Amino acid sequence: MSPGSEKPRRRTGRRPGSSTAREDIVKAATDLFARQGYDVTSLRAVSRAAGVDPALVHHYFGDKNGLLEAVLVDLVRPTAVFQDVIENPTGEDVGERLVRAFLGLWDADETREPLLALVRASFSNEHAAERLGGFMTGNLLARIIGDVNEATMRAALIGSQFVGLAFARYVLALEPLASADSDTLVKMVGPTVQRYLTAPSDELVGVHD
Amino acid sequence: MSPGSEKPRRRTGRRPGSSTAREDIVKAATDLFARQGYDVTSLRAVSRAAGVDPALVHHYFGDKNGLLEAVLVDLVRPTAVFQDVIENPTGEDVGERLVRAFLGLWDADETREPLLALVRASFSNEHAAERLGGFMTGNLLARIIGDVNEATMRAALIGSQFVGLAFARYVLALEPLASADSDTLVKMVGPTVQRYLTAPSDELVGVHD
Numbered sequence: 001m002s003p004g005s006e007k008p009r010r011r012t013g014r015r016p017g018s019s020t021a022r023e024d025i026v027k028a029a030t031d032l033f034a035r036q037g038y039d040v041t042s043l044r045a046v047s048r049a050a051g052v053d054p055a056l057v058h059h060y061f062g063d064k065n066g067l068l069e070a071v072l073v074d075l076v077r078p079t080a081v082f083q084d085v086i087e088n089p090t091g092e093d094v095g096e097r098l099v100r101a102f103l104g105l106w107d108a109d110e111t112r113e114p115l116l117a118l119v120r121a122s123f124s125n126e127h128a129a130e131r132l133g134g135f136m137t138g139n140l141l142a143r144i145i146g147d148v149n150e151a152t153m154r155a156a157l158i159g160s161q162f163v164g165l166a167f168a169r170y171v172l173a174l175e176p177l178a179s180a181d182s183d184t185l186v187k188m189v190g191p192t193v194q195r196y197l198t199a200p201s202d203e204l205v206g207v208h209d
Numbered sequence: 210m211s212p213g214s215e216k217p218r219r220r221t222g223r224r225p226g227s228s229t230a231r232e233d234i235v236k237a238a239t240d241l242f243a244r245q246g247y248d249v250t251s252l253r254a255v256s257r258a259a260g261v262d263p264a265l266v267h268h269y270f271g272d273k274n275g276l277l278e279a280v281l282v283d284l285v286r287p288t289a290v291f292q293d294v295i296e297n298p299t300g301e302d303v304g305e306r307l308v309r310a311f312l313g314l315w316d317a318d319e320t321r322e323p324l325l326a327l328v329r330a331s332f333s334n335e336h337a338a339e340r341l342g343g344f345m346t347g348n349l350l351a352r353i354i355g356d357v358n359e360a361t362m363r364a365a366l367i368g369s370q371f372v373g374l375a376f377a378r379y380v381l382a383l384e385p386l387a388s389a390d391s392d393t394l395v396k397m398v399g400p401t402v403q404r405y406l407t408a409p410s411d412e413l414v415g416v417h418d
Contacts, residue, residue, distance in 0.1 A: 120332040156386035163376050163381070164369040169369070173342065174342045177366065195401070203396060
């Protein structure tokens, strides 16, 4: 839509640190992670694809884990995709609205492929697993859940249903779940998320967080 | 416990097709899948580790997907681990009993590692994904759910929560879920499974199976 989305990915002669360099690095990393996987993508390959000096990648992101975090933030854009839930985090339909926002991320090719690559990377790379888990519960769900009892356990439980839903639908392609429409899934999985959000603390016995 | 579990893994001079050859092949495959991954394990490597002729592996299992199925059946032993639920598939606590049986599989090192290897393989190998999904919903959950409306959707939903729980607990190591004890998880996740099992059909709108 925007003119920016049509610009060529590789540029030459850019000034180091120009205003779009950071953004171009994130886009290049997202693309490479999705196409060839997180583990085999080097920072050098990212800088080459983005047309920037490798030092600039280090400058902005430190290491590959820092870059992964930036890719996640850019993909999920917490305040955009989940804005409705963040602004209205209560009510009987918050579980359904959360599922709908989550499915929106995964139903779009440009977010699904890199997200799948990062989920896959978490199997072979402990740091990637830690970042992905930390992002999901810390950056994302914690903002929505807010300051309630057992907030981290609630976030982890919702995370477990979300990651399992994505896995069953897009990796295992379990039918009829894989070809169900979003409305159906929202109706079926919404109450699960609602319960994890609002169940009384005494149902979360034995949890010390 | 049993004398059989202490026998050496590799043998020489076994007659082809001897009564334990099939079992030894499955054990060797389970071990190799867990240690080095499904994708890179060749049938030749499995036959070598089992001390049998490669033709025997083909004879029993056809191809690597057939072997994967046998490994899953051997690991999960549906009728043993889930026997209680299969025999008593109703009641308000069937969800909790199902979660307990599932966690039992994953909390034991000797089943968790190969199961993780197969979940991981399903990312890179479509056939592995199909077998794993088919096994989970077809062989396992379908036996428990039985002949009810939307049985395959119920199985897929339970499968999604189960695989997500395993992923969050053992791969992402999301705290406090990762170090919660089984009783806590049974209490928290049991009602989710119970609802997927028993929710009225009209909550599963839009599903055609």
